[in-house]
Amino acid sequence: MSLFKKTIPEPEPVQVNGRSLICPHCSNNLFWVRKAQLNKASSSFFGIDWADRSATCFVCSECTRIEWFLGSNS
Numbered sequence: 001m002s003l004f005k006k007t008i009p010e011p012e013p014v015q016v017n018g019r020s021l022i023c024p025h026c027s028n029n030l031f032w033v034r035k036a037q038l039n040k041a042s043s044s045f046f047g048i049d050w051a052d053r054s055a056t057c058f059v060c061s062e063c064t065r066i067e068w069f070l071g072s073n074s
């Protein structure tokens with residue numbers, strides 16, 4: 001059904017800090033998980049030089065809203 005079925009895995013329920021992640025826009029609870037590397041320039045821009053320079057992105061499978069979490073220990 002989906003054009004992306006071959007290249008994108010099935011979305012999955014996600015927990016962050018022990019709480020289920022729910023999309024604030026459409027209340028969906030299934031997300032695609034992506035890791036993102038933040039380069040030094042963008043870290044400085046956002047004032048997060050102190051943070052791990054990797055982020056975890058959860059993309060809502062319904063509305064494609066992206067939730068970002070710094071660090072990768074989810």
Ligand SMILES: [Zn+2]
Nearest residue numbers: 023026060063
């Ligand atoms: Zn959503």
